């Protein structure tokens with residue numbers, strides 16, 4: 001296929017490539033519209049070409065039953081038959097056979113099934129599948145595989161994978177020296193060891209590319225993203241990778257980020273039939289009556305024929321009336337949106353910009369009709385958000401999700417998107433990336449993550465580590481992340497709704513929930529959970545370099561902001577330079593830290609908070625910190641003297657004088673002007 005890698009991203013596995021077919025070159029990443037019956041539903045080849053479609057997919061199983069191989073033999077293949085001059089990829093029929101369930105029998109020879117056209121029995125074998133694809137004369141062919149449910153237990157998944165491997169060898173033999181390309185298919189269900197074994201087995205065979213099969217069949221998004229990345233990691237870098245049957249625009253972005261080159265899915269045309277349009281301002285439902293009088297096009301930023309010529313009102317009318325033209329026009333628009341998205345991703349990869357683009361685009365692609373957000377109907381008002389224990393899912397007015405404690409009403413990371421706050425407050429401010437790749441600082445870096453919550457801060461650290469590792473493979477310091485939490489309900493709840501929490505689409509959080517620990521493939525990063533009361537672990541947990549201090553507020557959990565706990569942390573860390581980062585900038589918290597012996601500095605602001613707090617246990621640490629955070633100075637002290645909330649709540653009147661003396665006499669202030 002003469003596969004050429006044009007560019008690999010930094011900070012992402014995304015890549016841009018080009019390969020040759022008998023009907024011309026194909027640039028990746030690419031989306032393939034699905035032409036099940038040798039037609040993409042409600043489109044002509046001319047309209048398809050107008051949307052920017054380059055490579056079509058056709059289904060061997062359906063075409064085998066009707067019109068049958070004789071018709072393709074007569075026409076010399078699908079290109080002349082359907083009047084499409086670009087390249088075509090055919091699947092093997094394995095997935096359709098899988099969907100038949102009751103009308104099939106799997107055996108070593110192949111899959112026996114009953115035709116839905118005339119009731120006759122057929123055997124689809126690795127050889128007959130290839131023979132049919134040769135009759136269709138597609139440019140890229142797929143081996144027959146045994147697809148199974150993503151819920152299949154290990155032994156069943158392994159048996160199906162091994163059968164798929166034997167069939168792959170037979171398909172290669174049947175393919176002979178045909179000039180068409182042939183792809184192997186990685187199987188293995190939701191089992192990492194099997195997916196790895198499958199990729200490693202297939203990549204030794206002379207295939208022209210590889211598909212990742214058996215996904216998008218019931219697993220969660222998080223599992224799919226994870227298994228996709230796992231598979232691409234174990235496939236050859238110098239051949240195309242195709243994720244079968246995926247997906248929505250956000251799925252494509254996530255998979256390209258994980259190293260996939262090719263996609264097919266019925267979603268753009270199927271949802272068009274139901275009145276759904278993907279646009280630059282979110283997903284629209286044209287059936288909604290808000291569009292009845294709207295003269296604007298579906299997407300003013302789109303130059304497709306639908307958007308150039310027709311109003312939303314007209315599309316609304318066509319969809320309401322079940323007119324085929326509505327399906328045709330919205331299908332065109334959706335395909336144009338998909339193809340433009342793929343081209344945009346390719347452009348960003350080539351420009352070396354994909355990692356930043358990915359972070360920005362993710363939010364954009366998850367939006368729903370930004371202009372006319374739906375208000376929940378009245379009867380739904382009583383419907384409660386999903387709950388677990390004392391926690392519930394909370395959607396902010398800006399559309400991002402957090403976890404709220406029901407009893408206190410407190411929202412974790414309430415001020416901005418949770419991942420953004422975690423990144424700004426804890427990761428960037430602690431200069432974590434620089435610490436991880438600093439060759440002068442030998443030994444393990446230890447982080448305490450106090451208040452695991454929905455793992456937002458911990459996963460921000462995991463992502464930072466992975467990003468650094470991709471860019472600086474050889475110079476990394478080992479990272480040990482220790483999370484402290486007594487209640488796992490927030491993380492369990494958020495994991496159930498991982499679609500709302502991008503940071504949880506990763507293997508690590510589920511490993512923490514199941515096993516209490518996780519390590520990355522390089523074994524350089526260890527993450528462990530210490531479940532229980534933080535105070536019980538302070539004296540035994542490995543000494544930290546950095547502490548992310550993010551429990552609920554003083555109002556909700558006073559014990560974790562007490563003088564006692566900060567004094568305990570301070571004396572525990574005497575042997576090491578330690579920095580504590582926290583979101584609180586309250587006077588009470590700051591004086592409590594000072595009184596415990598810390599040197600206290602102003603941290604960056606986040607959202608509506610104009611500042612946060614950093615505490616050091618060494619006098620010189622603030623001036624050596626890369627961001628040079630300003631230590632609280634005499635001016636702050638003067639304000640404190642006048643403050644009405646001068647003393648932490650638990651200081652009795654008789655102790656206030658002594659307390660004030662200790663603060664006034666703190667070394668931090670004797671150095672200031």
Ligand SMILES: [Zn+2]
Nearest residue numbers: 302304307333
């Ligand atoms: Zn359009």
